[in-house]
Amino acid sequence: MSRQLRQRLGFALLGITTALVVLPILLLVGYIVVQGASAISWEFIVAMPRDGMRAGGLWPAVVGTVLLTLGTAVFAVPVGVAVAIYLAEYAQDTLLTRVIRLAIVNLAGVPSVVYGLFGLGLFVIFLQFGASILAGSLTLAIMTLPVIISTAEEALRAVPQSFRIVSLSLGGTRWQTVRRVVLPQALPGVLTGVILGLERAAGETAPILFTVAAFFLPRLPKSIFDQTMALPYHLFVISTQVPEMPVRIQYGTALVLLVFVLSMNVVAAITRSRFRAKRQW
């Protein structure tokens, strides 16, 4: 077999493997869209669930997921961005910095259900928050930190060194340089990281199982110490725990969750590409 022919066959094989990765995903997502579309209506989103969740809508679960995502942002964004600033702008290459980086990589690797156990042990029991939006948000926030830190740090590092030098040479202090020069330049990249992190938090089930999620609670939470329903857990419940559940509602719920999460992905992608188009360096 000639070398050229072998190369052509080889490249074709690689193309086929890639198709094996891409096509099943497209098929599955497409299948959910097709099966779920008929269940979707305004009513389905904003109505309370009825008949033991076999009818009605998703409202408390939608509100719960939005609240948990916001709660995660409140805790994870300031800390995550601060750690990124520390690593990118302040830290020298010391032992401490290395240990911090190791800790970040390992935080990212901790299984989501172990975060759930941790949240139960620390927030729900030890700090006595009970199963609550507060406990769930804090658990999700710690889980989200590694994603936010790493993308934000990369965005900060991408700002050219000359920007900092100019600011410092004009008499700006280090913090003024970070605050007025580096951070504004890196903001879109930081935002992308924040959105990707929150997207992960919004779709997670295991960390909220024991920290906040309610099986069936057809009213809206009144305070951050209330339990709430959440879309991912709701999908789990209606697809495994409720007998004689109409399939249409299951697919509809999966579609709503998918759209909710992936639309954040789209926002992140748009932020990034507009950033690239606009930046002058």
Place this chain on the structure above:
Amino acid sequence: MNNSLYETLIERFIRVTGVLVILFLALIFMFLLREGGATFFEVPVGDLLQTRWYPNEEHFGLLPLVLGSLMVTLGAAVVSLPLGLLTAVFIAEVAPRWVREVLKPFIEVLAGIPSVVLGFIGMLAISPLIREYLGAPTGLTALSGSVMLGYMALPTIISVAEDALDAVPKSYRDAALALGATRWQTLWRVTVPAARSGILTAMMLGVGRAIGETMAVMMVTGNAARMPLTLNSFLMPVRTMTATIAAEMGEVAQGSLHYHVLFAVGLVLFFVTLIINLVAAWTIFRQGKRYGRLLS
């Protein structure tokens, strides 16, 4: 407020948060130990190594759960390692530019699909196929879980491996091509070997993700705690450590023996993933690479 005082305070805050990250990891370990440590005083280690997991009768043999996790993860590795590596090679080295621009965000989207959605579609769409075509009595099997997990590990493997291939200097390829090698030969004899440590890291991180996956696995593997000792166990239900915690923690009384044992299972998971990630991080840090991609 005095300007320099304000600055000092905020710089303090920033420095403290850096250390906070280490504290969080330590806290996770401490609280797993606090709630799960009692296990090792209350249940003899010999009993934990038994083959029966019947918490209601106080049989806490962890072996079926550990083997269940191991089996599903091995299956996932068989699915995802070749697929992931070859796809990364295609994206980094072969695909024309526009294909790459489409595929990279697509892989990111795959990473964003919630695990519970994949589990749901696995139950409804994939399990029936396995039941029908492979003759398994129920579609909820270790094989279903392996395939599912394999696909869920792909984004990690592909993006880390692709980064490693990207980082190989162009001069390596140019030299091989100038010596008369085809692109195909260059790829497998120069580029891939040069990127091998990054590719290994990619594979380890992928496997690490697979071990820790919970919801999708719980929904498609059938959750029977039995010893998977023969090859056809792939066509039987199996139960992983993660699924056991997720399924049973909601029903146990706080402070009971069963409760402590579930935290001990969490402790085992924590250490397994910690070791995998430490090794993976070590290979990457040794080369002074960015670590951002480790986390995607």
